[in-house]
Amino acid sequence: MxxxxxxxxxxxxxxxxxxxxxxxxxxxxxxxxxxxxxxxxxxxxxxxxxxxxxxxxxxxxxxxxxxxxxxxxxxxxxxxxxxxxxxxxxxxxxxxxxxxxxxxxxxxxxxxxxxxxxxxxxxxxxxxxxxxxxxxxxxxxxxxxxxxxDEFVDLRFPDPAVGDDEATGEILAVDDFGNAVTNVPGGFVDGADEAAVNGERAPVAPSYAHVEAGQRLVTVGSHGNVELAVNRGRGDEAFGVAPGDAVRLET
Amino acid sequence: MxxxxxxxxxxxxxxxxxxxxxxxxxxxxxxxxxxxxxxxxxxxxxxxxxxxxxxxxxxxxxxxxxxxxxxxxxxxxxxxxxxxxxxxxxxxxxxxxxxxxxxxxxxxxxxxxxxxxxxxxxxxxxxxxxxxxxxxxxxxxxxxxxxxxDEFVDLRFPDPAVGDDEATGEILAVDDFGNAVTNVPGGFVDGADEAAVNGERAPVAPSYAHVEAGQRLVTVGSHGNVELAVNRGRGDEAFGVAPGDAVRLET
Amino acid sequence: MxxxxxxxxxxxxxxxxxxxxxxxxxxxxxxxxxxxxxxxxxxxxxxxxxxxxxxxxxxxxxxxxxxxxxxxxxxxxxxxxxxxxxxxxxxxxxxxxxxxxxxxxxxxxxxxxxxxxxxxxxxxxxxxxxxxxxxxxxxxxxxxxxxxxDEFVDLRFPDPAVGDDEATGEILAVDDFGNAVTNVPGGFVDGADEAAVNGERAPVAPSYAHVEAGQRLVTVGSHGNVELAVNRGRGDEAFGVAPGDAVRLET
Incomplete structure (x- = not known):
């Protein structure tokens, strides 16, 4: 194959x-x-x-x-x-x-x-x-x-800084739906009801349709990382982020 | 497969x-x-x-x-x-x-x-x-x-109301070419030279290139239903229709 | 297959x-x-x-x-x-x-x-x-x-007029990157350091990254023809050409 x-x-x-x-x-x-x-x-x-x-x-x-x-x-x-x-x-x-x-x-x-x-x-x-x-x-x-x-060009994605109730990371990618994928492990939002993303609060939910259409959410994507999304909308636009941007999360 | x-x-x-x-x-x-x-x-x-x-x-x-x-x-x-x-x-x-x-x-x-x-x-x-x-x-x-x-979510497309020289239906879909597919069976326009679509007349033709480039036509698509099209153009825009819109046809 | x-x-x-x-x-x-x-x-x-x-x-x-x-x-x-x-x-x-x-x-x-x-x-x-x-x-x-x-519709692409230091041809196609493909054989720019495209000079280079990002170049594409390109940009826009346009090259 x-x-x-x-x-x-x-x-x-x-x-x-x-x-x-x-x-x-x-x-x-x-x-x-x-x-x-x-x-x-x-x-x-x-x-x-x-x-x-x-x-x-x-x-x-x-x-x-x-x-x-x-x-x-x-x-x-x-x-x-x-x-x-x-x-x-x-x-x-x-x-x-x-x-x-x-x-x-x-x-x-x-x-x-x-x-x-x-x-x-x-x-x-x-x-x-x-x-x-x-x-x-x-x-x-x-x-x-x-x-x-033994020589080849390396490429590593940055590690996030993850504390108990604050994490600083980066937007690694935005998918075709507009979901913004961070490098912060999903475990950071475990048990949280909401999180602040660059200072603005949004609900934490297990998937998109747990919030109303058009509403922002913080979820854990299929990659296991924290993802910034909008139910039936574009998370990148709603959160104002693009690949490479720094992102600060607080629970 | x-x-x-x-x-x-x-x-x-x-x-x-x-x-x-x-x-x-x-x-x-x-x-x-x-x-x-x-x-x-x-x-x-x-x-x-x-x-x-x-x-x-x-x-x-x-x-x-x-x-x-x-x-x-x-x-x-x-x-x-x-x-x-x-x-x-x-x-x-x-x-x-x-x-x-x-x-x-x-x-x-x-x-x-x-x-x-x-x-x-x-x-x-x-x-x-x-x-x-x-x-x-x-x-x-x-x-x-x-x-x-035995329980699952059903989905049915609406049935059109088809008379001898008037039919009322719906736009089911628009394809990548801009052809607007109705739910009205193609037989409705059989033998007609032209049809009125929401009050505006257009020629009925067996396929797109039977009218001049840029001209509207009413045809029967590959699904067997009446389709609203433009030769080398977009039927949805020319007829001002989108999926879910009601459509009234008269011959 | x-x-x-x-x-x-x-x-x-x-x-x-x-x-x-x-x-x-x-x-x-x-x-x-x-x-x-x-x-x-x-x-x-x-x-x-x-x-x-x-x-x-x-x-x-x-x-x-x-x-x-x-x-x-x-x-x-x-x-x-x-x-x-x-x-x-x-x-x-x-x-x-x-x-x-x-x-x-x-x-x-x-x-x-x-x-x-x-x-x-x-x-x-x-x-x-x-x-x-x-x-x-x-x-x-x-x-x-x-x-x-024995009868079928023929289609031939036009032949360019190629002299020693001037060639007149046509843009045959533009690819998804914006590279504009001419019908002038790549041999025309062999050994040249720069070429004039419709009167404007640009460097001749073996591939895109031989010039700075955003800079125009004249290169030989994978089809063997002269191609008008921009490193990490769109050649068609930078050279102002579209398929079917005439193009005059001078070395």
Missing amino acids: ITLASDFGTPYPAAMKGVMLRRTDARLVDVAHDFPRQDVRAAAFWLREVLPQFPPAVHLVVVDPGVGTDRAALAVRAGDHALVGPDNGVLVPAARELADGAGLDAFEVDDEGAASSTFHGRDVFAPAAARVHEVGVDAVSDLDGVAPT | ITLASDFGTPYPAAMKGVMLRRTDARLVDVAHDFPRQDVRAAAFWLREVLPQFPPAVHLVVVDPGVGTDRAALAVRAGDHALVGPDNGVLVPAARELADGAGLDAFEVDDEGAASSTFHGRDVFAPAAARVHEVGVDAVSDLDGVAPT | ITLASDFGTPYPAAMKGVMLRRTDARLVDVAHDFPRQDVRAAAFWLREVLPQFPPAVHLVVVDPGVGTDRAALAVRAGDHALVGPDNGVLVPAARELADGAGLDAFEVDDEGAASSTFHGRDVFAPAAARVHEVGVDAVSDLDGVAPT
Whole structure:
């Protein structure tokens, strides 16, 4: 199984599929191709949430603002999974989650001689993902043009500061519904009836429809973190927050 | 085969796919993940149109504004098909169409202990759909945590009032092209050269390009109902209608 | 393998998938369903770029503003591939590319008696694509209701006028990133450090990130043609061009 994720929209992902299907009969599964354009951090967040749901697979990820520069092409082995994509950090949070505490084995993939310098998704990463799939995750190092490396661009999401009744964190992402995901663990609002978000109070509720339509709430999202939401509305707008913003929670 | 439909956008549907692919090798087919957000009625309409095109399958449907409340989780057996989703009516019109006049067998799926209260698509419905697929549509009742029920939320689309030369109905949906679908059977405009829509006359034509670009027409859509359209334009805007609006047709 | 491409958005492509899956177990691969609406030329361009990446397949293409008129339904054999869709030119540039210099074998598909006059994707083209897949590309002419034809609507993209230091061409397409693709071969800017685009100079660079964020560049896209771009921005807006516009390049 090979999953595909990118910020390409269409039809570029189909070109990657064609390239892979010349080399493998693997099942192909789209994760998303509308990640915020060239936003490595947003893609890294969502991949960390979604990829661990999959059985062992090769994950092709192309959010690649540095295509055609000297940034390296990577394959990363993480548990029974492998990730293939640019060396800009986008693979790393998901890889750590998939490795589940074990180390990551990173490999640099030779991208010399790519047919284009603007579409390595088609010319470098898709062929590499197909090759990794065919040889098997445990045998990545047997592939030609693939060499172990200890150096890769890291990407870590900030840790929140969590006290008994106050937590300071960050908005990690906003989903398509407008739910704003913080990095504060959901446990912080356990047992609270309401919480102040940047000084404004809102009810704490187990899910959206526990408040009236249009009303704000603080809940715990499917990622286990505190989430700022509006029932049948957009939490990001109601709370006035965007990815990267600091957020202070009080119970 | 398992089909997936939701109002999730991305990447949440991929999480559901991962969950299912841990449990089944079934073919997965996306129906749509951009149904109007939290609009049970719109999703129910399109599912009724599209799902009957499929061979026997399990249909996972998650348009679920009541997630995390006490709304039940349902599996519905309809002919050789099964549908899995929230008990808010979204499954029912398609299920009736698939059952083709036979009754529906509804089952409540236990959703106690779901890992989240905000993403039952991942934590309740996707696992249930995979289990239904693996056990087979005829053996749904053999599954643990699945119990027959006679009670479920119904959803019916309104019947039009159709006379010889006047019909009163409703706009059921507007598609991505802007075509406004009524609930008036296409037979009403049979043989007519033009029709009045809420008092304004427009030509009746067998398809869009029978009128000039930008011109309005009344046609019979692929669902067999009267449709209000504009050749290479948006019928909803030209006729000033939206889903739920009443519409009066005269020939 | 059957690929699908259309301007349908959702959920109409799912209806086509259901129809095909009643007739074949083929792998289905989406190319794009958000081609610019009813824009035959744009779809033809992207299909020419993407379909040749695939191994032998049947390609179902439905961008069909003339549905329900007397435009014919076509199947075209091109090398080991076949294309199925409306006779409006949309299949032709990709078919020529797939045929790789060999001739095209075109067949008219009988569309009398289609269940609708507004959705031939579901009622004519999807069943035809499934039948072509099942009988095999080489045996298209054995199918009932399929007859060889020498007449079909052609579509050719204009040739540029390329001199030593001046080229005059056209914008063929703009991708989702805003990159404007010309019909001028990339070789024209070989060795140049900068180029004038309609009189305004911009650097020539091997890929986007070789210039500062927000800066314009002239590069060679993955299609091998000169492309007008902005690093982390939209080239079409910065250069003030749209598909169909003439463009003059000087080095």
